[in-house]
Amino acid sequence: MKYLDEFRDPGAAGALVARIRRTAARIQGEAKIMEICGSHTVAIFRSGIKSLLPGNVILVSGPGCPVCVTAMPDMDRMIAIPGKGEGRNPIVATFGDMVRVPGSFSSLERQKAEGADIRVAASPLDSLQWARENPEREVVFLGVGFETTSPTIAAVVRKAAELALKNFSVYPAFKLLPPALEALLDSPDGALDGFLCPGHVSVMLGSDAYAPYAEKYGRPCVISGFESLDILLGISMLLDQLADKKHEVVNAYGRAVDRGGNRKAMELLLTVFEPADALWRGLGEIPRSGLLFREGYRQFDAIERFGLEEVTTGTDPEGCGCASVLRGVLSPPDCPLFDNVCTPENPVGSCMVSSEGSCAAWHKYGRTGI
Amino acid sequence: MKDDRILLSHGSGGKKSRELTERLFLKHFDDPALLLLNDQAVMERPGGRIAVSTDTYTVDPIFFPGGNIGSLAVHGTVNDVAMSGAEPFALSAGFILEEGLPMDDLERIVVSMAEAAREAGVRIVTADTKVVSRGAADRIFINTTGFGVLEDGLDIGGQRALPGDRILLSGTVGDHGVAVASAREGIRFSTPVVSDSASLNGLVGVLLKSAGSGVHVMRDPTRGGLATVLCEVADQSGAGIEIREEAIPVREAVKGACELLGYDPLYLANEGKMVAVVSRDVADRGLEAMRSHPLGKDAVIIGEVTSDHPGRVVLRTVLGGRRLVDRLTGDMLPRIC
Missing domain, CATH: 3.90.650.10 (PurM-like C-terminal domain)
Incomplete structure (x- = not known):
């Protein structure tokens, strides 16, 4: 068992596609399913699943790409960090995709070309190492991510506290998934019939976390892994529920997700951070959907340390459809900027930058005419 | 004293440069055209069309499983010439060395280049070395230009x-x-x-x-x-x-x-x-x-x-x-x- 080819088996996939077609035929009208997670979006395109689905099964991408949902004011403040620190020449440590996201006035990529020390970290632990190696400088880690990523950063902050590091901080732009799901369900433009719930986030949250939403809003939720068969199975199980007018939480990723989630990681996360209202690109301000430093760890808050609240921030670029794309109400090819003004080489909005962004995925795998 | 690292004076054009050329480059690149130590290599005019390709190698790390920057600098350029259908016959090699590069590393790289060229049946006919101060390059960069003869009638593109x-x-x-x-x-x-x-x-x-x-x-x-x-x-x-x-x-x-x-x-x-x-x-x-x-x-x-x-x-x-x-x-x- 190598956990790769077994989950891409064409024979099993064929059987699932046939099942999906049969079930879809039992459904009146369209079944509009949102895959919340950016990794799902990419996997769906890469495996060609979209081209195998019957016409009435519509997959729309959701707000599950952490880079994409980072709001413009946060971007602008992060981009301002290299100019702060009173001559201590801050090192900005970040996951790679953030580097190219345009802010209102610049981007980290441009700052780097102008001499700023922007480093791509494969793991947040790298940034801790850089802080120890450069005691005379500041090291700031750009904290973006959902429940999958944020506990690892919480662990790094705790480590920094143990080491009593004075020159390390984190910009907290983390997001929590369940509040966003609720905001989507509350929004009038939703009209979503069901959710393909993210695999990795669910490893942390546990499948029970979705139960209140499935119940309250009457929408089926199926947790799925990222291999082709996982996704086909997830879609099939969602359609089963839609055809039978059910709305339950079903875990189709049992080899990784349990009901309770990774309690230890979530506990650590909530030791260092506490839920706070947060601004999302596309979804606006959502109550208790972000994380800020808890008392006892605030010395690691980059916003406070560098006075970033004072930075002049802008708004989303004119004409950019990212906000609607992230809510699943605009399909990327229907954005007026898609592929003419906005391309991966010259992105206008974040959804075209991130490898998990739905515009980038549409551009790379899905342009029409094939 | 034997230098165990590249010094700026190895690129000065003076005695140290000469020493590096003779003890290292000529020892391994023993092509007759190169051994003459003229500013250029002179070769017979090949019959027919020639294909030329140049490429610069900056791979990091310089040693990796299955090769190093030297063998890569030969393979890469030989291949670019060969993809036209031409039979590669000669290479030039230009080195940019960072001050402080361990001499042993350079020698391993040069040996690999010589071996790769021999295996490919290609001569290294001219070479150049520059040394830049620490930080101005990352250890070693290599440029190679390859020449190949293209048989009549072939049109590949x-x-x-x-x-x-x-x-x-x-x-x-x-x-x-x-x-x-x-x-x-x-x-x-x-x-x-x-x-x-x-x-x-x-x-x-x-x-x-x-x-x-x-x-x-x-x-x-x-x-x-x-x-x-x-x-x-x-x-x-x-x-x-x-x-x-x-x-x-x-x-x-x-x-x-x-x-x-x-x-x-x-x-x-x-x-x-x-x-x-x-x-x-x-x-x-x-x-x-x-x-x-x-x-x-x-x-x-x-x-x-x-x-x-x-x-x-x-x-x-x-x-x-x-x-x-x-x-x-x-x-x-x-x-x-």
Whole structure:
């Protein structure tokens, strides 16, 4: 068992596609399913699943790409960090995709070309190492991510506290998934019939976390892994529920997700951070959907340390459809900027930058005419 | 005292430069044209057209499983010349050395270059060395320019792909990219991935001998990988290309590494693989010829050129779905060659 080819088996996939077609035929009208997670979006395109689905099964991408949902004011403040620190020449440590996201006035990529020390970290632990190696400088880690990523950063902050590091901080732009799901369900433009719930986030949250939403809003939720068969199975199980007018939480990723989630990681996360209202690109301000430093760890808050609240921030670029794309109400090819003004080489909005962004995925795998 | 590191004075043009040239470069690059120590190499005028290609190598790390920057600087340029159908015969080599480079590292690199050139049957006829101060370069950069003779009647290029042509791939993809990435990141796999870096002129020779003028395009999928090369051919020829995912050979270890590191093997660099677009009637013959050569033993037909979707590359996935294959955007893996 190598956990790769077994989950891409064409024979099993064929059987699932046939099942999906049969079930879809039992459904009146369209079944509009949102895959919340950016990794799902990419996997769906890469495996060609979209081209195998019957016409009435519509997959729309959701707000599950952490880079994409980072709001413009946060971007602008992060981009301002290299100019702060009173001559201590801050090192900005970040996951790679953030580097190219345009802010209102610049981007980290441009700052780097102008001499700023922007480093791509494969793991947040790298940034801790850089802080120890450069005691005379500041090291700031750009904290973006959902429940999958944020506990690892919480662990790094705790480590920094143990080491009593004075020159390390984190910009907290983390997001929590369940509040966003609720905001989507509350929004009038939703009209979503069901959710393909993210695999990795669910490893942390546990499948029970979705139960209140499935119940309250009457929408089926199926947790799925990222291999082709996982996704086909997830879609099939969602359609089963839609055809039978059910709305339950079903875990189709049992080899990784349990009901309770990774309690230890979530506990650590909530030791260092506490839920706070947060601004999302596309979804606006959502109550208790972000994380800020808890008392006892605030010395690691980059916003406070560098006075970033004072930075002049802008708004989303004119004409950019990212906000609607992230809510699943605009399909990327229907954005007026898609592929003419906005391309991966010259992105206008974040959804075209991130490898998990739905515009980038549409551009790379899905342009029409094939 | 024997210097164990490169000093700025090794690039001064004075006595130290001379010492470096004689004790290291001439010891290993013992070509008669080079040994004369003139400012240029003088060679007989070859009959017919010549193909010239230049490339600069900055790979990081300079030593990786399956090769180093020196062997790569020979293989890469030999291959670029060979993809025109030309038989490479000579190389120039320019070195930019960073002050402080360990002499032993330089010697290992120069030895590998000499070996790679010998294996490819190519002379290194002229060379140059510059030393820059610490920080002005990263250890060692190498430029090589290759020269090859092109037989009359051969016309090979991306613009010549025609609907109906078959697409041949000489073996597994992604080996070099993963070998370099894992060496750089210090990642070890239970089955180590070794770079495929190799000179392809021998393989080109057997293919041309068997398929002759039926060979329309040859490319080595280096930076940007197989996907990018196919996109370029579709672009240049204005024809569409359709490939089958299941036909593209990828080593298990490379597949695993890609999952782990988030890479797509279609976009990873190769340094000892080629793609050939050949007319349908010579495809089987060409494939057999490639398989008879050690560097082409895993050769396969991965797809065909079509009049559908002009200028675009479409992949039929393992599941039977279809999707677009686009060029690489940005730098998935900087400094791999």
